Structure formats: C-alpha cells, structure tokens
Amino acid sequence: xxxxxxxxxxxxxxxxxxxxxxxxxxxxxxxxxxxxxxxxxxxxxxxxxxxxxxxxxxxxxxxxxxxxxxxxxxxxxxxxxxxxxxxxxxxxxxxxxxxxxxxxxxxxxxxxxxxxxxxxxxxxxxxxxxxxxxxxxxxxxxxxxxxxxxxxxxxxxxxxxxxxxxxxxxxxxxxxxxxxxxxxxxxxxxxxxxxxxxxxxxxxxxxxxxxxxxxxxxxxxxxxxxxxxxxxxxxxxxxxxxxxxxxxxxxxxxxxxxxxxxxxxxxxxxxxxxxxxxxxxxxxxxxxxxxxxxxxxxxxxxxxxxxxxxxxxxxxxxxxxxxxxxxxx
Numbered sequence: 001x002x003x004x005x006x007x008x009x010x011x012x013x014x015x016x017x018x019x020x021x022x023x024x025x026x027x028x029x030x031x032x033x034x035x036x037x038x039x040x041x042x043x044x045x046x047x048x049x050x051x052x053x054x055x056x057x058x059x060x061x062x063x064x065x066x067x068x069x070x071x072x073x074x075x076x077x078x079x080x081x082x083x084x085x086x087x088x089x090x091x092x093x094x095x096x097x098x099x100x101x102x103x104x105x106x107x108x109x110x111x112x113x114x115x116x117x118x119x120x121x122x123x124x125x126x127x128x129x130x131x132x133x134x135x136x137x138x139x140x141x142x143x144x145x146x147x148x149x150x151x152x153x154x155x156x157x158x159x160x161x162x163x164x165x166x167x168x169x170x171x172x173x174x175x176x177x178x179x180x181x182x183x184x185x186x187x188x189x190x191x192x193x194x195x196x197x198x199x200x201x202x203x204x205x206x207x208x209x210x211x212x213x214x215x216x217x218x219x220x221x222x223x224x225x226x227x228x229x230x231x232x233x234x235x236x237x238x239x240x241x242x243x244x245x246x247x248x249x250x251x252x253x254x255x256x257x258x259x260x261x262x263x264x265x266x267x268x269x270x271x272x273x274x275x276x277x278x279x280x281x282x283x284x285x286x287x288x289x290x291x292x293x294x295x296x297x298x299x300x301x302x303x304x305x306x307x308x309x310x311x312x313x314x315x316x317x318x319x320x321x322x323x324x325x326x327x328x329x
Contacts, residue, residue, distance in 0.1 A: 004042035012224025039192020047099040101195025101265035114262035118271035126278035129304035139297035140290035148284040178277040186272035190265035193218045207323035215249030253312040260324040
C-alpha cells in the first residue's frame, strides 16, 4: 500500500505543481499510464517480501475448484490440507503470477464467461446511469442523441438521421474493442488492489471489511490525479477525494466479486477497461449545449452508483458465498 501511494505521488506531483498552461502542454497520457502501473509494481514488491500464502489466497475461488485444476500430487496435498482443522491457514508455494492474480487461467470457459460478464455488466451500468441521472434531474438526458447525430453527420458529410442505428452499432463495437485492447493497462490496477491486496485483507478481516478497506486505499491512491484536476475537473480536492472514495468502494466491491468468483484479475480488468471506454456514452445522450456534472451524473457520479450499489448490497449480504471462502471463521 505504502509503495503504491508513494509511487503515485512521485508520478503525480509534477502535474500538481504545474500551472494549468503547463499541464495542458504536458504528456498527460504518459503520466496517467505510468500512474496506473504503480499498484502492480507495489504488489510485486510485496510479493518479493512474502513468498508463501494460504491456499485460499492463492486461488480467489473455492479451494475445491482450484484442486480440479491442479496436478494429481497437488490434489493429494490439498485433500490432506482439507482434513486439518484450519485449512485456510495452511501454507503452500505461490508463484508471482498467482500472487498478482494473473493466474490461474483455467478452466478457460470460466475465465471467458466471467470476462464477458464483466464487459457486459459495466457497459450496462454506464449506459443505465444516464437515463437514471435524467430521471433524477442531474443529467441532461436526451434519447434523440443530438450530439451523436451531429458528430456522425459531420463525419458522413450529410444528414445522418437515417443512419443512426448503424452508427450506434458501429460505435458500440468500437467501445467493446477499445475495452479489450485496453485491458492490459487496467490489469496493472487490478494486480495490486484486487489481485494481491483484496484476498489478503479478506483472509484477515473477512470479505465485507476487505471491500471497504480496499476501496478506501485505492481511492486515496487517486489523490495526486485528483489534485491535478483529473476525473472531477474544477472540484475542490477534498470533495473530489470523497467522491472517489465512494466510487472506489462501490465499483471496487463489484470488481472484487468478479475477481474472486473467476479466480483471476482478468474479468475485473476487462470491467475496468469498459468503464474507461464507455465514458463516451455520456456525450452521446446529453442535450446539446448542456454541461454534465460528473460529480452527480454518469457512472463516475453519485447517481451512477445506485445500480452497482444495489448489486454490491446483495453481494455483501451473501459475502462469504459471493467472494469465496477466504476466511477461516
């Protein structure tokens, strides 16, 4: 945790100290991409100090499912472990890819199905946040998509009204393609927070506390970018930090569920990538000439947390089943 926070400030502090004019000319993508890799670097540093972990930390899903993917001699070892009074406390070797949640990748069907679910679920959350924000009066929702039609018309060089359906399908395809292509960048975030940190906190304090603590830590980690004006532009830094903490706990809790049920970080990484790629949706459905308050609207704002928050409440009620048997209580 301290390594991630320290590295984050080392990368973000130059942006914070820049004037707005200097910041606009700076290579923001480079700073942002380097910042996103810091949780993975921190997790790797922690791994070098901690080489052995309990079986249920090695695998986010139930230990019995992990056993089916192991070699016969490992299965025998697991059966002996399960006969002991506290199987979750028994130690076994752990590779760096297991420690960061990069593996296991098998069964492939489980990995693919949870990854597709992560993409579809967060596309749905991003899209549904817009009419919900419109109903609550915090987002200028316009189902006729005036800005999208205007942009499509300019690209086609003619009135695009009759091509809206085709244009939407193409753009949705672009969003999903961008989500798949961007997964490796977002995997850096997941290796640290959901790959390494969450299972260990869940083992120590239980999954409910792990959702909150992981969310708080990852939210604080964003502080340098928030101070530099990322995410909630022109918002006082402490207000932006409070919003990011809420976002990180709620969205991070759902991402932790994807990680633990699938056994690896990839479904959560695809979901993270979808959050970024689907941000374009709030431009499509906004009324022309209206400003969008990201503090209140879109998946980034308070109204956008309602649906994932309801899902998270259900997951927390059945936490030990939803997040896997990672405790010995």
